[in-house]
Amino acid sequence: MTDVSSPIDTRWFYALVIAGICLNATGLFTPILEPDGALYACIAKTMAQTGDFVNLYAVGRDWLDKPHFPFWVTAVSYLIFGVNTFAYKFPALLFFLGGVIYTYHFVRLSYSWLTAQVASLILLTAFHGVLSNSDVRAEPYLTLLVIGPVYHFYRVFLGARFYHIVLGAFLTGCALMTKGLFVLVPIGAGLVLHWMLTNNWRELLKLRWYVAVVLSFVFTMPEIYCLYKQFDLHPEKVVFDNTNVSGIRFFFWDSQFGRFFNTGPIKGAGDKFFFVHTLLWAFLPWSLPLYIGVGNVVRSIVKRIEVPEYISLGSGLATFLMFSLSGFQLPHYLNIVFPFYAVIAAQFLVRLKPTALRRWTIAQTVIGVLLVVLIVGVLVVVQPARQGIALSLSMLIAVATFVFFRNTTLLSLVGRMVGAMLLLACMLNLFLYPTFMNYEAGLAAARYVNEQPQRAKRITALYGPSTFGESSWSYEFYVDGPTQYVRDDSVLQQLAGQRSVQVFTTNIYADSLQSRGFDVSPVAVFPYFHISQLTGDFLNYKTRTSTLKPYVLVDVRK
Template sequence: MMKTYPATAMFRWCVGIIILSLIPGLFTTLMEPDAALYAGIAKQIVWRNDWVNLFADGKDWLDKPHFPFWAGALSFKIFGVNTFAYKLPAFLCWLLGARFTYLFARHFYGEGTAQIAALVYLTALHAIISSNDVRAEPYLTCFLIAASWYLAKAMGNVWNIVPAAFFTGLAMMTKGPFVLIPIGSGMLLHWAMRKDWKQLVQWRWYAYLVLSAVFVLPEIWCLYLQFDARPDKTIFDRQGVSGIRFFLWDSQFGRFFNTGPIKGKGDLFFFLHTLLWAFLPWSLLLYAAIFQRFRRLRAGVEWITLGAGIFTLLVFSLSRFQLPHYLNILFPYFSVLLAAWLFELAGTKKIFITQRVISLIVVILLAVITVLFRPPFWWVYMVISAIAVVVWSRLKKREDVVRVSVLAGVCAGIFLNVFFYPALVTYQGGSTTAGWKNKKFPGEKVNFYRINSYSFEFYSDAPVQRVDSASGLVYTGREGLASLEENNVPYKTEAVFPNYRVTRLDGKFVNRATRARELDSVWVLRIRD
């Protein structure tokens, strides 16, 4: 059995290349709806100089906890209100998540497994996507694996419960108390499989829970001030809504059980088939690693990763509210679990062939999309693809399984962040129109008429207002334009821009030959008195 893979000898180079492929994404226009919405909320904190109350759509906003918005607002204070400033803290947290994934794996399995785990984490497809289309997940992913690592260390040194509680508190102020499910299920399975029942009566774990509650008090206090102390506010079309109750139950558990104000429709197998593409190029190996771990229930060194990953995945699957990026928070656990299995096998023929085929498919598929989409300088990516195929052809040893997989991840990072996303967002009408408006009518307020655009609101250099009666400078879509014409409201067309919901792609839009038929339009109008 080999002690390491050749990729680990180039570990720093691999990490550096991956990060370089992602840095251009820090400057790519924010996409609607979520990333632009969250950036807009952070922008309101800065504009209003109010770090307690969250606002969106021109009114009080109750959905996600404060921490991601505080991080974005603080970055705006330092770097100004712009794309880079919003994405930077999340990107740094995502990289820190790789560090904690590495430390966790090294703690239980050693250096070689730790390096592979970090590379798996950094090259998983949806993690690459989320490092560009920033929501709350980059923060939450980092905080969860950090809390798990410090809890693992706390079994030996009690003082590690303090940083464990700190990161747990940050996780709760990012997504809510639901985060205790992956953290707790991992630890409980670990103790159960080791028959270490005495841990259940150790005072340190109860002290950890108390400390976690202390660290989350800033969130509770802000929710109290904005909502519980103001029962006269109308939230979710009713008064007397408790922000604290929403945080503790309705925000996450209410969604899982479909009893909260925000409801969804569930598919029991959604996350199982989503994981197939979201964790590329590692997904098939992950399924195999999980299967093998279940086959040898007494062979594992640690059970935190399996408990956190599988139990949380089960909870997600049973819930009614399901989105692909929910899986990202489990990637550190899956990365460690997979890395431990890969390092143990040290490069079998079947694994190598599987990864070699998947990696080639990824490289070819990205090249095909490039030809169809035709972003600026698309031929440059074709040259990169050709180089990748040459490198792929030289990785012929079984031990090259990590290198060949990293190759596919790097290609995905370059494709998305350098070529695809920068071209894609030019079809996002809101941000494009805001850029034009800032040059044509700098500082002038705009009224949204029968339309909403979080990207326009974020990139506009002046506040926007949502109105029922059009006046002044108006941003609108087809519905609003039809209403103005039906009511004989006089207007002047200042500009028309193509518009497409870029986070919901289909083949007809991606294909340059059929794209024009998929585009909608947005208008900037001047209402005449």
Template sequence: MNLKDTTLYQFLIVFLALASIPALFGGVMEPDGALYASMSKNIILFQDWFNLYGRGADWLDKPHLTFWITATSFKVFGISAFAYKLPSFLFGLLGAWYLFKLAKDIYDEKTGLISAVIFLSALHIITSTFDVRAEIYITTFTLASIYHYHKAHQGSFWHLIAGSFFAACAILIKGIFVLIPVFAGFIIYWLFTKQYKQLWQPKWWIAIVLIFVFITPELYALYTQFDLHPEKIVFERTGVSGLKFFFWDSQFGRFFNNGPIKGKGDISFFLHTTLWAFLPWSILFYTAVINLFKKKNRINLAPESIMIWASAAVTFLIFSLSKFQLPHYILIVFPQFSIITALYLRKLEGKSLKVFFNVQNVLAILVFALLSALSIVYGFDYPYLMIGMLLVVLAGSFLFFKGIKLETIMARSAFVSVELMLFLFIFFYPAILKYQSGGIAGEWLKKNYPTAKPAVLNYIDAFSFDFYAPGEVKYLHNYEDLDKIKHEQNLVIYVPEVELTKLKSEYGAEVLKSFEYFHITKLTGKFLNAKTRAQVLEHFYLVKLH
């Protein structure tokens, strides 16, 4: 295919965006996605935009903006999986646009386009388009803030306001720690280039003030829901301050592992997470990083490159030292990773170009082989049809894009990502969602008992049932809670198998429908193998009391 290089990159961006669209029509996945969707649903049901409720109780963890965005979409399009996913999809495209703008401003248009292609085709961006959480939002808001502050550095006050607004939005998604990737790059850039006066420029202190002005809705919401009500039980205790949690416990508490939400840290966690999360570009990215340690490879780069490197490096280091780590955290620095990789790709020539041409070709074949094997082992209805579709994409990338050159590497790698999108969005995710029993039960209940009053007994993680079931879902934490409402008309309860015997013998429970369950975001070999899947399945039930 003979296309001008910039035209090719534009085509790949559009192609990747179009290939992402099927994700919008899939289901919402547990745990986080379904939890956030159910909480946004509660905003609409209760007509309460300031108090957050999850699992049937006051909820204190993430700030409000993710839920405000989703609830707004529900208000416009109705409560559905599509309405939940659409804003994240659009913000992902906005993030790619800001990435293009930033890289173009610092380097040139071609680097901007290559960076956008890399970003949109990274594996964890692809999976996050289907399994929507908060990370696409935070990535876009952080990147937009960096872009506008970069422009403000050149003198525009309006860009300063925009940068502060987007920085505040990032905080309203994740918390105060997001200021690290925003400001760390600038501060280290100023120090390395001896622009010490920038640290005392009034405009940057005004920017900080503006950020705090823009986050006041969050502070008001937390204060009214928690600080004004110390009697509320949160984290199994009373007297919990929403403001203290926002500024300290949710951020520093996670980092030092002394807050109410704890984890286990591994300093190498994000090193190996990046290997799969940034596919098909991770080998190139790590090579690019190593390459930057050689002074000769940094000489001709724009001075602002320091800002990109520092933003990524400091954030990556802090994540690695944190005691609370999850794979999707790394998405926030994927724009910086994309620029670093794009710059390295543009310098490839001779032997190095040939090496990575072969590396990416081998990777493309390996991905095809892995997906083909999984198609057969999983037990899809038409595995060879799936393999045929994947083969068409792979063959097309080799037939239309030839020659040992950068454009071929970019196109074939992007087509690998399109293969993954087709496999995941059209076949794999819909297949495994059949084992997300809460979602299936909620949809069945909505169709067959639309006037039901749904409840959950002794199972607090019924997030997808909460989202898909009609109306408000009540959480019954014990049988005393059940006794209080057991005589309600149209009561239908979602229960794990362990509760079924008691419900039948003491409450005259009638089983309306049974559902197979597996924790589909923690896949195992036994589950993926059709022959052994039954061994690891659990069962949940919808029951009616008589």
């Protein structure tokens, strides 16, 4: 069942790895996408500016949703590089690349050098992984913090020294402090399945694994302490419209099981088949090898044919089923097990016979060409700035890809997919998203204010009596001056008592202020669109105007 093919030439492999790193790095300087990315960036900004690494605050209030670890890392990055886009995204990219390295070494424990090379390149180029390195949330961090513990624990199972238990437990603790209790499923499910299918079930009785569990929760104690100090010690705080809210209970139950059963304070709409079709586009251009690879491993289990390891299947399928049954689902959830999916897809491709490999090279090339045609079509429809340069660069990458990878070998198959994803990432992050960001109203308004000395240092009231979000968070992050969230007229009256206060809000809210007796002087209008939910009408430059709604910067007096 193992492959005996020769590895990819080292020079080609490193060239493709560099291309993979570059295509993921194209999003480092693209402005932070609303709403979640901008919200998380603001939380870390507050942490860095106040020096308070215990309490999490958002929209001027105590915030209880995600654990602390990514905010700690981002705040430290701000202290090093300053509060900017690069500092927010760079540590996430480093964690993702660390996950690629761990994936490579994990594969080498059971498979050939070639399989490790292909798996690394698949992980570097899976579409939603690339997307998440631009729209940064918790997933790039978890790419390392899930595959890392699995690697160390598997090393222990294979006979490595005890310090791998400590390293695995430390990374597990960091994963718990990033996403919560359910990260134990992708970390542990694959190992348990491997032990059961290889007749090593007695591993479940060994003390070392219980030590690993205890150590993992010991390393989670900083999170528990912060939650206890911010919430459990203060039952009077109003969180989710309630008092007596326990941060520790939320961490262990409501944030995980509450979302799974849709009984917690944060609810969603679950669809049992959501990730079946989501994974088809999220893991492009490797979804078909993944699905067939999973089928091959399952068939081997049914036929009792031994495979090198079952961890990838166990972790990948268990997490897939867990999220599919959950009442709260988002496309990026499965990114955390992309390393295991990369292993399964790579194992399938590496074991192809020459005739099948030629067919798969053609099939994957068709997928790559369709992606290129799609992105070029989008460029024509969107009409971004520097469109000529974008089309010329697309042509250059496409031609170079087919010149260098003309054959029907595995190297050519992988090289063509790397080229297609390089083209896709460059077009998205260097041309399309910079155009879309013109309609992130908070970013545009913050730049406008920063460029005017008489406004740059003034406080801005972010006014939203019903809700905040959308562009208020990007404004808070990018503006140089102070901001204050205002929910009712009495606070706004105090701010506007001595002199006018500049207010950033929607056009509707601004009109409502005027109707309630405030003196409102328009300063500037900024068109807004929810960029993370693109539509055909917005993409089309001819109909884009009809999809926009106005945000305004106004001066308000009593």
